[in-house]
Amino acid sequence: MTTVNSVGKNRHIFIGWDSREAIGSIVCKFSLQLNSAEPKLSIQYVNQKQLRKEKLYYRKSFTNANGQYFDSIDNKPFSTEFSFTRFLVPEICRQQHLDGWALFLDGDIVVNKDINKLFDLADEKYAVMCVKFNWLPDKTDKQKMDGMIQTRYNKKLWSSMMLFNLNHPAVKKLDHIAVNQSSGSYLHKFQWVDDKAIGALPESWNYVPEVSSGDEINAIHYTKGGPWFKEYKECEYAEVWLDYLNTVPKNFIINELM
Secondary structure (H helix, E strand, O other), rough: OOOOOOOOOOEEEEEEEOOOHHHHHHHHHHHHHHHOOOOOOEEEHHHHHHHHOOOOOOOOEEOOOOEEEEEEEOOOOOOOOOHHHHHHHHHHHHHOOOOOEEEEEEEEEEOOOOOOOHHOOOOOOOOOOOOOOOOOOOOOOEEOOHHHHHHOOOOOOOOHEEEEEEHHHHHHHOOOHHHHEEEEEEEEHHOOOOHHHEEOOOHHHEEEEOOOOOOOOEEEEEOOOOOOOOHHHHOHHHHHHHHHHOOHHHHHHHHHOO
């Protein structure tokens, strides 16, 4: 089921799924549904295991003794099961004959406002829209949440929430071949699209504690660690995520895990 915006374009939502942090993705979906004025949102998880079954994802990686993922193409570390599969969202939409705009968001995000207000910002002149962070982790910050290696690169965090214009030629280049065979830098540094075709979204839609500024917070991104990890149970805005968790019906969680 898809939703249609005021100008007649379909809207689709994709949430990154990591089996180690499944509860984060489930709470993310619940927050989207809870705050939406539209009762029937089109929401799917970007699940690497399922994408491998469908032969859409066959990129190889390896894991060291500490559980750290490394990509086999460039031997660089990555931290989640959806680090690369996020860029398959346009391909998934093509496979499902979905048109219009598709939103990808990391599973460690909760959305506090009606997500349709974000879709209302979609501008046809852009291939993709995101919050254009001007941030790099401190050189002394060596680890991310769950002990994963922290990496520093241009356009850091830009790909954590992307609004794809499915009809744009640059987005059409993101097929399963490009995603499976391109370097991580090509994908995460947005080298597949001209900078002029990257639109800016308000920072309030991807608010990262200790990184973002401003008083308006439409979505909280716990990229430095969320309260589902014991060591981050008292992180900033932990109470917001926990309130959502405590509101989620048990049947909702069970159904999402099946």
